[in-house]
Amino acid sequence: MNLLSVSNLNVNFHLKGQDLAALIDVSFTLNRGERVAIVGESGAGKSVLGFSIVNLIDKPGYIKSGSIKLDNKEITKMTRPQLQEVRGKRIAMIFQDPMMTLNPVLTIGAQLVEAIRSHTRISFKDAKNIAIEKLHSVQIASPEKRFHQYPHELSGGMRQRVIIATVLLLNPDIIIADEPTTALDVTIQAEIIQLLLDICRNNSMALLLISHDLGVVSRIAERTIVMYAGRVVEEGPTLEIINDPQHPYTQGLLNALPQMALPGQRLNQIVGSMPPLNERPTGCAFHPRCPYATDQCRQQQPGFINSGVSTVACFMVEDMLTDTNSDYDEEID
């Protein structure tokens, strides 16, 4: 049984009289201990997805339809107290910017202890011990001292560690990490990634990593979901996707990575940018930027098919599979 299963999730934003779709028919699953990445440019709806899972989308966004099941329990129908039980204890989140994630006017300790005490009835002292232990486990030096400090007295990397420690406090089943390293220095990025990886492995926690950085994704995730304009466009094992991207968008993303480019070759940026919510094109949303776009792409939304490498939503791949022309396949490579 899947730990988390999202099916046909639609999230809309009610903006200035318009009802705009931010997520359209998103489905995926997450198993216990599994590490899955969601990639895409900003605006693809990755973060919205991450927040929807714990039902934390701000107004004017709302879940229009679909289901999110945690251990077969429907999260979208949960009451506030039930959600509070899920948040933190079952599903925890790590945010993009550690500078903004900790409350500047409360001590580190207070923010750690409150997380434990809101879920478990234990004394402040016990909670403090747990908190210090966790701080220690995320490799923070002299945790007793840090416990009494305010966030501004810590560096960015240190803060992200504190956040990870907060997340670990209740030993959740799933960690949703929304671009956990984007705001950090490159050297610290590596450390934090390693830390996350270790933690998930050691505690057999499932990780849902939201990132636009395929490099990071390739190091952590077992499976990758690529999103574009609110839809999943490709899903499959990370290695396979990186080695053999099917969807033109995934290809574009990969081509834009420096380490993917051949020596002497220019980086291939995808032309144009993600359309805003209110200007989503008809058909396949990627068609205005897609080098292979056809009239069919402009008019119809492709369905998912299994390409063998991954599950992908693209007419071109569909056409190729029906042609079953393997030579053509190789040419593309």
Added chain:
Amino acid sequence: MFISVLDHLKITPKRLFPSTAVLFIVTLFCCQTASAVTLKMAFDADPVSLDPHEQLSEGTLQFSHMVFDPLVRWKQNGQIEPRLATHWQQITPTTTRFFLRKNVRFQTGNQFTAEDVAYTIRRLKRSADFRAMFDNISSVIVINKHTVDIRSSHTNPLLLNIMTYVFPMDKVFYQGRDQIVKFGNSFASKHASGTGPYIVKEREPGVRMVLTRNKDYWDTKSKGNVDKIILTPIKNDSTRLAALLSGDVDFISPVSPIDIERTKNSKGVQIMTLPTGRILLLHMNEKRRKEFRDVRVRRAINLAINQPLIVEKILKGYAVPAGQLSASKFLGHVKGLQPEHDVSKALELMKQAGYEKGFRISMMAPNNRYMNDDKVAQAIAAMLGRIHITVDLKTLPKAQYFQQYDERAADIMMLGWQSDTEDSNNLYEFIIACQDAESGLGAYNASEYCAPSINTDIKLANRETNPEKRARIMQRIEVKLHDDAAIVPLYWQYNIWAAKNNLHIDRIVNDQNHPFLGDLVIDEK
């Protein structure tokens, strides 16, 4: 008070006994105060000091009538009434003998004697504010314990009028520490001992003054039954009226004419009005403007201004339109001089004077000194517009206005004047006499109009004791003024009081606005 004691009881039940004792005393005290008749009143000013000689102002006079007693005082009908002087007789043309009331005691317990009267008048002659009025009193001679002779340097037709300002002070109490200090504290400004119906209990300048009835007041015939007065100065007209209407005070003055209708319609409140001799007028400065030197222009301005309309619309009828300076009760009043209003005639005069196209002038008026002064000024500016005189009007708070007035800062300036002596001559001396800084003559003559004949007549009127001859002299001045159109008389103001219905204020108010509160009767409900 009561409640706090009860609270106290609840909190500390152990100390029940002493608390009960306290409660008992408090209850006694409360009952006593409940039976006492308290008058809460709000006037527009309070006395600046407890020294009756420090400043000649309405506030001080109101205070003097409460704590002190005058030798004589004005009745509502304009007659003089004996107070501490029981009767008097003229011995020589310049000497008048006053017989004083016996068995009168000051609030300190000292006996009131002729010495006190002599002392008080001597002190008055030292006061900057009162000195001018008592100038021609050359000496005060104590004849015996209850008789005093007052000598003037020349015949003085207004001696009795002046005696209304003599509030005998307790010589024994004050002597030796009686300096009159204007800008600082003195013994007299903090302590008072008079013979009056009330004793000062408490005073917080500008906030409140509490007086209680003088138990040993000599005037046992007075029906006055007020045991305690709480006087609060409230400057703002609407706040003052609100205080009366909300029941927070019992007696207020003045009331803005605008609010009179509404006040009359309020339940349980009465309005009392009396015409006064306070004249409002305009000065046209002949030194500043050559146009004003032309009598035709001055007459045109007089004709352009519609006094009855101003009185009707802005003062709601609570004033008397004036065509001269002297109110009808004054000797100088000339019956036939009525305000004239004729715009076409005014235009004709302007044309004759060569100002058909008009000219531009500046005008200043106070905005918080007289009833609706700024509104009146504005209406006048509009009326002058009709004869093509464009007026730049500036209205100022009185504090700044009179500084400007001294500097004669505008072409037309507004002035209100109340005769201290209830006599026309006082008006002429200050308002239209040729200016003389030393004697103070013409101090408020902002028209810079100077007619030597008027100065001569003023002097004559100051000495003439025959009322008929005196009236003729003063009427001559009035007619001359009218012929020269030297000033623009506007109207005589009313005094307006409002009080709860159970106050019999109609018997105690007078046109000088110092109600005789000692005689006030309040019906107890």
Added chain:
Amino acid sequence: MFVFLLRRLVQAFVVMIIISVISFAIQNKLGDPVLQHVSMTVAPAERAQIRQDLGLNDNLVVQYWRFAKKAIHGDLGTSYYYKEPVLDVIFKKLPATFELAFCAIVMVAFIAIPCGILAAIKPKNIISRLVVALSTMGISIPIFIVAIFLVYIFSIQLHLAPSFGRGQTTDVFGLWESGLFSKDGLRHLMLPSISLAFALMPIFVRLIRAEMIEVLQSDYIRFAWSKGLNTRRIYFIHALKNTMLPVITVGGIQAGTLVAYTILTESIFQWPGMGFLFMDAVSRVDTPLISAYLIVVGGIFVVTNTVVDLIYGLVNPTVKLANHGL
């Protein structure tokens, strides 16, 4: 900390000197004090003599020097009207103003904070819509109109509250005349403090609402939600504390508005406090009192700002006082 306070002390001193110079420069324009204290019948020559005796004819620099020499010894002059040292007069009126301001601030705190929070966390709620609408209207209605309507309705029509003055006061330790301990005093306090609070309330309701909305959208609040904290803890511990930071700053700035409004309120309600004293002094051309009032108010501003900064420093851990201020 010490450096901070020292700096503020110097600043207060400078502010007071500047104010005293300005008040000296303008005092001649307020009118002639002599005219206010003598009868109109006093001859001009006599008045000139009094002016001379008061030293008002000396040039301003001489007068200021005389003032400054005394001021160093804490003597800012003697009020013409009250005939007492001006500082004594002002400090005697301080309790009245202080209690009025205090009650208004308490009222603002107890009404504006909950209303602002409610409007922020439940924007769709009828009450919070009402709060928003009223606060927008509130900043649009001048205080003098509010005050006069309060008097009309509550004093004149309903006889619920007295329309003027301070009522009965009790002496606290012989230092402080307080109206807070008697029923009569509290009744008198009602209307003035309500109208004063009314002047400040909308500003704070709007501010708190806007801040709260902004704070609620911040990452740390989302993170707090994601930790599964309960609603109360998030609103009142996480959000409120951050919301209060700008509120405190603005509160300090509003101290000036408060003083201006006390002048208005006190004049309308005849409240015997410093503002009323000031207006009275202006109309009486009591120049020493006017100067002293301005100097004292300047001092109060600096003190309030210092206190606000201290509180801000306590609430906001990221601020270190020593680096703060000139």
Added chain:
Amino acid sequence: MRYFKKDIITPAQSSRWSHIWAGFIGDKLATLALAIFVFYCLVAIFAPLLAPYNINNPNFMDLENAEIAPFWISGDSRFLLGTDAQGRDMLSVILYGTRLSLTIGVCAVLIQTALGICIGLISGYLGGRTDNFLMRCADIQLSLSTMMVAIVFLAIFQAMFGMAMYQQLAMLMLILVIGLAEWPLFARTIRASVLAEKQKEYVDAARIMGISPKRIMFKHILPNTLTPVLVIFTVQISNAIVAEAALSFLGLGMPANDPSLGALISVGFSYMFSGSWWICVIPSVTLIILILVMNMLGDGLRDHLNPKTYKD
């Protein structure tokens, strides 16, 4: 919402204003406010044409007509909104008063803006001691309220020009005083924006290219700070109008024969409960609606432009 906003609305500059406009029009309250404000502006501009009487005509003020109730009460069709205590047609006076109040408000805020922008730019761009000093001045200025500053300034102006002169300059004085008293709000906002913009690459780029600081400030930084300025501008106009009204109420504002809305209220105040309520109530309502509208407009702009402003 910060988290999503950037995902939802394109930062493409060209279409941005049309987006805002579309959003703004979608907001019914804001549109209503805008419409009323435009109406007020038109009334102010065309007051001389709209007013039934010429207020400069010497016959305009006729005491004979004093205190006539509005048309619907008195039935006197000459005066739609009645007359005041001086017999002036309320409608005409209010039209001119609105014109004056708005002129004073707008001009005063223009001065504030100019002053605030200059000081804010200098302070933000130069930083260091200059910044510290200027912001401290702003603190002091803010803590002394407008009213106090205005009273002092007006007294000084009166001293400089004399009473009679002051009368003619009253409007200019008020504009100057209110303009000078509230610059810190703009200065602080601009400074904050400048500090934020300074971090961005294009400023560095411009500096490296050797463009003078003045040019960088006005050509490059300033356009990016306009959004918050626009919001404050709107709200400040209402504040300026209220300030003028309060000053007039204290007798420091416009003279009685050339009244602004505030002066009208002040003059009419004593008639509030006298029966002739319209003398005070009608200008009060006019003023209150104007201020309400300005505030709603400000709120609308704030919602749709979403700037970071210095709060007050």
